[in-house]
Amino acid sequence: KAGVTQTPRYLIKTRGQQVTLSCSPISGHRSVSWYQQTPGQGLQFLFEYFSETQRNKGNFPGRFSGRQFSNSRSEMNVSTLELGDSALYLCASSLVQTGTLDEQYFGPGTRLTVT
Amino acid sequence: AQSVTQLGSHVSVSEGALVLLRCNYSSSVPPYLFWYVQYPNQGLQLLLKYTTGATLVKGINGFEAEFKKSETSFHLTKPSAHMSDAAEYFCAVNTDKLIFGTGTRLQVFP
Numbered sequence: 001k002a003g004v005t006q007t008p009r010y011l012i013k014t015r016g017q018q019v020t021l022s023c024s025p026i027s028g029h030r031s032v033s034w035y036q037q038t039p040g041q042g043l044q045f046l047f048e049y050f051s052e053t054q055r056n057k058g059n060f061p062g063r064f065s066g067r068q069f070s071n072s073r074s075e076m077n078v079s080t081l082e083l084g085d086s087a088l089y090l091c092a093s094s095l096v097q098t099g100t101l102d103e104q105y106f107g108p109g110t111r112l113t114v115t
Numbered sequence: 116a117q118s119v120t121q122l123g124s125h126v127s128v129s130e131g132a133l134v135l136l137r138c139n140y141s142s143s144v145p146p147y148l149f150w151y152v153q154y155p156n157q158g159l160q161l162l163l164k165y166t167t168g169a170t171l172v173k174g175i176n177g178f179e180a181e182f183k184k185s186e187t188s189f190h191l192t193k194p195s196a197h198m199s200d201a202a203e204y205f206c207a208v209n210t211d212k213l214i215f216g217t218g219t220r221l222q223v224f225p
Contacts, residue, residue: 004158033212043205043215056211090158092213103149104213106158 002027004093004107012113018079021110025072025093031055032074033104034066037088046089049074050097078112086114117142119189119206121216129224134178134193136219138206141187147209148189150180153218154202162204165189176200196223 005024013019025032034046045058049068066076072093078085088111092104122137140146148165163174165182173179180191191204201223206216 035213042217045212045214048212058212092159103161103164106151106160108156108158 004091004105006089006091006107006110008110009108010111010113012115013081014115015081015083017081018077019081019112020075020077021089021091021112023074023076023091023093023107025074025091026105029093029095029105030072031094031097031104032068032072033092033094034074034076035090035092036060037090037109038086043090046076048097055097081114083114085112087112117146117208117210118214119148119208119216121204121206121219123219124217125220125222127222127224128196130198131195134191134196134200134221136191136204136206136221138180138189138191138216139187140189140206140208142208148180148182149207149209149213150174150178150189150191151205151207151215152202153205159205162191196221198223198225 007022031050033048035043037043047066048056052068063079068074088109090109092106094102094104096102118141120139150162151159152162153159162178163172170182178193203218203220205218207213
């Protein structure tokens, strides 16, 4: 069974631009969560989508948004990029929504660099 | 709000020595606890997860964790470290989202 895939793996953008990251969950998984990882703030939850609905959102500005498609694939978008948005963005999928013992499976991440 | 605290941002051991990575949780109910490992330039891989009613949980790569409700701890151990264990380890609690500890970087010296 294929794991969680994220595209692209690496991205370099300029301040003020916008970016879209993509995540394909494990087949059959309906929940997709996004996390931002930085050396200073560690791993922080961005949002979770379950059956195309945003179920939960972390403490990030509205520039960060996401969506989920009917095939459970998910995208996240960051508009008006800032230098501080440079991070590793991780996507994770699980069978059911978070808040259970069902584990989340992580993709390799997208390394975003904002210059 | 539930959270986890990892004591020690860096731990160094010799190959063959015991590995002990500490995690304490704050929760008034049995928590959903996990340990993940992250190798350089990779995503997170699940090592093990707490199972309700169990005190000792076995995971992959020879790791195990002991759940102690009285100490609100879920420390990760491995009897004998291997060079390939060098990585960053995260304890996490699953509420309506995964909340991670700050991570512990494990170095293994030959």
